[in-house]
Each structure stands twice: as structure tokens, then as C-alpha cells.
Amino acid sequence: xTISTLLHKSRGxxxxxxxxxxxxxxxxxxxxxxxxxxxVVAAPVNVExxxxxxxxxxxxxxxxxxxxxxxxxxxxxxxxxMAGAARAQxxxxxxxxxxxxxxxxxxxxEHELAEFTGRERALLFSSGYMANxxxxxxxxxxxxxxxxxxxxxASLVDAAxxxxxxxxLRYAHGDAAAARAALAAHAVAAxxxxxxxxxxxxxxxxxxxxxxxxxxxxxxxxxAWLVLDDAHGLGVIGxxxxxxxAHFGLGAEEVPVLVGTLGKAxxxxxxxxxxxxxxxxxxxxxxxxxxxxxALPQPVAAxxxxxxxxxxxxxxxxxxxxxxxxxxxxxxxxxxxPLSHSPTAIQPVVFGSESAALAASxxxxxAGFWVGAxxxxxxxxxxxxxxxxxxxxxRDADVDALVEALAIAWARRVHEGAGP
Ligand SMILES: *Cc1c(COP(=O)(O)O)cnc(C)c1O
Numbered sequence: 001x002t003i004s005t006l007l008h009k010s011r012g013x014x015x016x017x018x019x020x021x022x023x024x025x026x027x028x029x030x031x032x033x034x035x036x037x038x039x040v041v042a043a044p045v046n047v048e049x050x051x052x053x054x055x056x057x058x059x060x061x062x063x064x065x066x067x068x069x070x071x072x073x074x075x076x077x078x079x080x081x082m083a084g085a086a087r088a089q090x091x092x093x094x095x096x097x098x099x100x101x102x103x104x105x106x107x108x109x110e111h112e113l114a115e116f117t118g119r120e121r122a123l124l125f126s127s128g129y130m131a132n133x134x135x136x137x138x139x140x141x142x143x144x145x146x147x148x149x150x151x152x153x154a155s156l157v158d159a160a161x162x163x164x165x166x167x168x169l170r171y172a173h174g175d176a177a178a179a180r181a182a183l184a185a186h187a188v189a190a191x192x193x194x195x196x197x198x199x200x201x202x203x204x205x206x207x208x209x210x211x212x213x214x215x216x217x218x219x220x221x222x223x224a225w226l227v228l229d230d231a232h233g234l235g236v237i238g239x240x241x242x243x244x245x246a247h248f249g250l251g252a253e254e255v256p257v258l259v260g261t262l263g264k265a266x267x268x269x270x271x272x273x274x275x276x277x278x279x280x281x282x283x284x285x286x287x288x289x290x291x292x293x294x295a296l297p298q299p300v301a302a303x304x305x306x307x308x309x310x311x312x313x314x315x316x317x318x319x320x321x322x323x324x325x326x327x328x329x330x331x332x333x334x335x336x337x338p339l340s341h342s343p344t345a346i347q348p349v350v351f352g353s354e355s356a357a358l359a360a361s362x363x364x365x366x367a368g369f370w371v372g373a374x375x376x377x378x379x380x381x382x383x384x385x386x387x388x389x390x391x392x393x394x395r396d397a398d399v400d401a402l403v404e405a406l407a408i409a410w411a412r413r414v415h416e417g418a419g420p
Contacts, residue, residue, distance in 0.1 A: 034354040035375055042370075044074050052393045054370055061370040062398050064388050069236050069345045070317040071393030072267025072310060078303040082268075085302035093295035097124070098284070101295030109301045110272070112308055117242065117260065119252050119274035123283055126296050128231050128261035128271040129155040134287030135257060135273055136163040136196060139225055143193040145186040147224075149173055151206060154378070156198045156229055163196070173203075176214035183222040195224035201244030202232035205379050205387055207342025209233075212244055216254035227257040235265030236345060241311050241318055252276065266311070268304040270296045317392040321345055324390045328399050335407040348374075349406065350385040351413055357384035360409040367405040 016026045030036045045053035045060055052071075054063045072078060085105055093101035106124055113122035125131035136159035140146050144167070146160040151173045160168045167186065171178035183195055197219045199210045212228070219226035230243040238246025245255050252258075257279065262270040273283060283290060310317070328347055332339055340348050351357040357373035364371050364386070375384045386406075390399070 034358060052391060052395070052398060056370065059368075061365070061368055062394075062402070064364075064369055064371045064390070064394075064402055066389060066391065067232070067264035068267055068393070069232075069265040069321060069389070069391055070267065070311070071391050072265070072307050072317075075267060075307070075310065077306045077310060078267055081306035082299040082303040085299040086297075089298045091299065092297055095295065096291065096293060097295045098291055103295070103298045103301075105298040105301035105305065106295060109305050109308075112305060113260070113272050114274055116308060116311075117245075117258055117274040119258060120277045121280040122272045122274040123280045123290065124296060124301070125271045125273065125287075125290055126293055127269075128229070128259065128263070129158075130289035130293065131259045131261075131271040131273050132156050132159040132198075132227075132229060133162050134283060134289040135227055135259065136160060136198070137288055138283050138286035139163075139194075139227075139257075140165050140196050141194065142166060143190055145169065145182070145190070145193065145195040145224075146198065147171065147179060147182050147186075147195060148198040149179075149200065149203075149210065151200070151203050151380075152198060153200055153204050153229060153231065156200070156227075160198065174208070174211055176211040176218060179215060180218035180221070183218055183224055187222050195219075195222060196227060197224045198227045199229065200232070201228050201230035202237070202344050202346065204232055204346070205374060205385070206340055206348060207232075207344045207346030208340065209237075209244065209247070209343070212248045212250060212255070216250055220254065225257055226255055227259065228255045229259045231259075231261040231264055232344065232346060234260040235307075235311050236318065236321065237343075240315075241265070262304050262307075266304055266307040268307055269300050270304065320392040321390060324392070324394055324396075324399055327396060328388075328390060328403065331400065331403040332406065335403060335410075337403070337406055337410055345390045347388045347390065348385045349388060349410070350383050352382055352384060354384045356413050357386060360386055360406075360413060363409040363412065364402075364405050367401075367408075369402055369405055 016022045040056050042054045042056050045055050052062055054061050095101035110122045110124055132155040140163035142165055144165050146163050146165050146168045148156055148160055148170050150170045169182050186195055201210055216226055233244035235241045256275055258274045260272050262268050337349055351360050354375045361371055361373040371386045371388055374387045
């Protein structure tokens with residue numbers, strides 16, 4: 001059986017008592033495992049090519065790890081929409097959506113998102129993380145099964161935990177037959193209970209696609225809610241950039257709960273859930289991460305509306321991205337780099353050990369490329385990697401130079417025998 005309980009993942013963290021030595025010891029443990037995470041102050045170099053260039057510690061780098069797949073985050077149209085809305089309506093919403101925080105920019109954006117995704121309605125959340133938590137809490141009951149892909153995003157894992165159901169299971173990555181078997185077993189064991197099937201559309205650390213048609217069929221057969229988190233598909237894949245559902249030709253019948261995020265390809269911030277009018281109304285009543293939090297600033301919603309217009313009117317951004325993905329894969333394959341089966345902007349190169357991934361990231365940095373090393377627990381142990389992402393803002397020459405630097409880092413890793 002390819003199913004294991006979701007709670008396995010709550011790793012043995014050492015308890016930290018209130019004492020300076022205890023904090024230092026906990027941090028040392030992270031260091032010893034080469035898992036310490038650090039932030040840098042990264043400033044876009046200029047508005048023209050900021051999707052591709054960053055200034056960090058006084059040096060300029062090409063950015064190959066953002067989620068700004070279409071190069072919209074620093075687009076002047078988004079900045080202008082944001083500034084205009086701020087001047088007209090102020091910076092902050094001042095209240096939650098259910099009190100007085102729901103403004104005209106929010107309302108218009110929700111209509112536009114519903115139309116864009118082909119759903120009856122859409123509901124804005126402050127982030128994708130919160131949207132996923134809200135959906136699970138609103139839809140799952142104590143006896144329901146909450147089922148998810150083993151490589152789902154952390155926010156879906158946490159959503160399953162927060163749903164506080166007694167039955168949380170994960171199935172092997174991409175294994176729709178295992179998901180279906182789990183739903184069938186649950187239908188026998190608890191015929192009166194419901195089920196939630198949670199999946200990324202495009203897996204965030206691997207770039208591959210979920211087997212959505214098979215998952216949709218299994219969910220439908222067993223009366224389960226299929227919740228699709230399309231954070232990395234929306235704006236990028238499918239006809240018109242409408243995401244994973246459009247890619248597979250699936251509609252609201254097959255995928256009744258669609259979560260989209262606005263901080264990735266759309267270049268702004270926030271998230272939404274799209275679905276039937278009743279689903280949205282129920283979320284308004286029950287989704288705690290919607291009810292008990294301040295509404296997004298209206299300028300953010302205005303910027304997102306500008307981004308949606310660009311997604312509609314500038315299909316060249318998606319075409320350009322597709323060309324760069326093809327170029328990267330062709331050159332990297334020719335240089336013997338081990339690619340995954342990703343057709344998307346996310347192109348991981350797995351180095352294995354934490355130290356090998358860190359060394360490769362440092363070597364790329366020396367060569368002028370910013371690509372973070374992704375380590376456990378974000379990815380499974382032994383699969384530390386460079387998560388390379390491409391953007392429509394990159395130039396051909398940027399990709400060519402990146403592949404050269406990567407090939408050198410990979411050859412060095414093989415020489416030094418790092419990793420498994
Ligand atoms: C980034 C991401 C989220 C979280 O979205 P935020 O708006 O950044 O909170 C959720 N799901 C997936 C798959 C993601 O990649």
C-alpha cells in the first residue's frame with residue numbers, strides 16, 4: 001500500500017525551553033544538518049528587467065528562482081494601478097471583508113477571476129496558504145477523509161492538519177490509482193462520511209503536472225471534493241493561461257474547488273478560491289482564514305486586475321516562456337544535466353545531499369546567477385536540489401550562460417562524489 005499517515009511528517013523537533021542556551025542549541029542542530037535558512041535583502045535592479053536581475057550585497061545577479069513567470073511583478077502597469085488605487089482609496093482595507101473591508105477593487109477582481117477561470121464565483125483570500133487552510137476547515141468534517149499527494153505544497157499539508165479530521169492520508173506522488181483505492185476503502189469504512197482530495201496542479205518543487213483527469217474521475221466516482229491548488233499553473237499553462245484545468249480540458253464539474261494564487265505568475269499578491277455560488281457562500285460562512293483577517297489592500301487588488309489584463313492581451317509572455325523552457329531543456333540535456341519530467345517553468349536539478357546542493361548554489365552565485373538550494377523538509381531527504389525557474393523576462397543568452405554554469409557545477413559535484 002502506498003498510503004501513509006499524514007502525521008508522520010511532524011518530524012522529531014527538539015523542544016525548546018525558555019533559555020538562551022536552548023535557542024542556541026536548537027540553531028546549532030539546524031546548522032549541523034546544513035539546513036539553516038537565511039534571508040538576503042534582494043532589490044530589483046531596475047523596472048525594465050527586474051524579473052531577471054537583482055542586487056544583493058552590492059552585486060548584480062540574474063534571478064533564476066522567482067515565481068514571477070511572466071515578468072509581471074515589476075511591470076509598470078501593475079505599479080501604476082497600485083499607485084492610482086492607493087491615491088483614490090488609501091493603503092489599507094481597515095477591516096475584514098465581512099465588516100467594511102470589502103471594496104470595489106476586490107469586488108471587481110472577484111468577478112474577473114470568476115470569468116477568467118470559468119467558475120460562477122470567486123472569493124479573495126490574503127494568501128494561498130490561507131485559502132488552502134480555509135477551504136479544508138470549511139469543507140472537512142471530523143469523520144471525513146482528507147487525502148493528498150505526498151509532494152503537495154506545505155499549505156495543503158497544513159490544511160489537512162487544521163481540518164482536524166481523524167483520517168488524513170497521503171498517497172504516492174502522482175499515483176491516482178492509490179488515491180482512488182483510498183477513497184474506495186473510505187467509502188466502505190465510513191459510508192456516511194465525505195472526503196476531500198487535495199492536490200497541487202503543477203508541483204511546486206518538481207514542476208510536473210498532477211494526473212488531474214484520473215483524480216477528477218476518482219473524486220467524482222466517490223463523491224469527494226477535489227480541491228486543486230493551481231499556484232504554478234495559473235497564468236502559465238493551458239489555453240489563455242487559464243491553468244491546469246484548461247490544460248486538461250476539465251471544467252467546474254470535474255474540479256469543483258479551484259485555488260489560485262496571485263503572487264506568482266500574476267505578479268502581485270493574494271489568492272482566491274473559485275467555484276459554484278453556493279460553495280463561495282459557504283466559504284464566507286465557515287472559512288476562518290477568510291472571516292478573521294483583514295482584507296487585502298485594495299491597491300493590491302487593482303494591481304492584480306492590471307495583471308489579468310496583461311495575461312489576456314499579451315499571450316507572447318506565455319509563448320516566450322515556453323520557448324525558454326524548451327531552450328533550457330535542450331541545452332541542459334546536451335550538457336548531460338539530469339532534468340526532471342517537467343514541462344513547466346519549474347526545472348529542478350537534484351543534487352542529492354544538502355552540501356552538494358549548497359555548493360552548487362554557491363558556485364552559481366559566484367558566476368552571477370541567483371538560484372537557492374532547496375533542502376529538506378521542503379523536499380524529501382536525499383533530494384536537495386536547485387529549483388531553477390524560468391521567466392518570460394529572461395533572455396536567450398541568460399539561459400545559455402546559466403546552463404554553462406550549471407554544467408560546471410554538476411561536473412564538480414560528480415568529481416567530488418558528493419551526494420548519493
Ligand atoms: C506558493 C504556494 C502556495 C502559497 O501561496 P501564497 O499566496 O504564497 O501564500 C500555495 N500552494 C502552492 C502549490 C504554492 O506553490
